[in-house]
Amino acid sequence: MDAASDAELVTRCRAGDQAAWDALVDRYARYVHAIVARVYRLDSHDAEDVFQEVFARVFERLDTLRDGDALRPWIAQTARNCAVDSLRRSGREVPVDDVPEVVDDGLARLDEALTVHAALDRLCPSATRSSIASSAATRATARSAPSSSCRPARSRAGSPAASLVSEA
Numbered sequence: 001m002d003a004a005s006d007a008e009l010v011t012r013c014r015a016g017d018q019a020a021w022d023a024l025v026d027r028y029a030r031y032v033h034a035i036v037a038r039v040y041r042l043d044s045h046d047a048e049d050v051f052q053e054v055f056a057r058v059f060e061r062l063d064t065l066r067d068g069d070a071l072r073p074w075i076a077q078t079a080r081n082c083a084v085d086s087l088r089r090s091g092r093e094v095p096v097d098d099v100p101e102v103v104d105d106g107l108a109r110l111d112e113a114l115t116v117h118a119a120l121d122r123l124c125p126s127a128t129r130s131s132i133a134s135s136a137a138t139r140a141t142a143r144s145a146p147s148s149s150c151r152p153a154r155s156r157a158g159s160p161a162a163s164l165v166s167e168a
Helices: 006-014 018-039 044-064 068-090 098-123 126-132 136-142
Strands: none
Touching: 006 018, 006 044, 006 068, 018 044, 018 068, 018 098, 044 068, 068 098
16 A cells, blocks of 8 residues: 555545555554653553554544544544553552653654654655664654554454454
């Protein structure tokens, strides 16, 4: 699949295109995991749970997104909300003074890395881009990539499961 715009992916996902959903998850999986694991410092178990919750919400609420080009900030906000909910449920205390600076700086770096990564997708075929993958743009998210068990599962009907589960 060529590097479709976010708006094109949203339109195709809304029409039930499984390949578009897979591309959307592939495009944002590392970004979501980096937000929850690196920015909010969730442990690996909580990060995987939040990762699953984020994509379940995205799947369930994709029709509520007014502008397909706003997908990235919408997913980022969903990830932040889910991470904060997880922290609240765990009772973990986070100093209020530390959160805005760390979160804003971390998200800014992740957004920049994702922008560069998307530009590389448009400029280079995936085979060529794989040789560029060690660049500074991808290093920011590569350190916290989700495990292979953090992939949305397909339901028996062949569409993404509304509740995402780990594949074994």
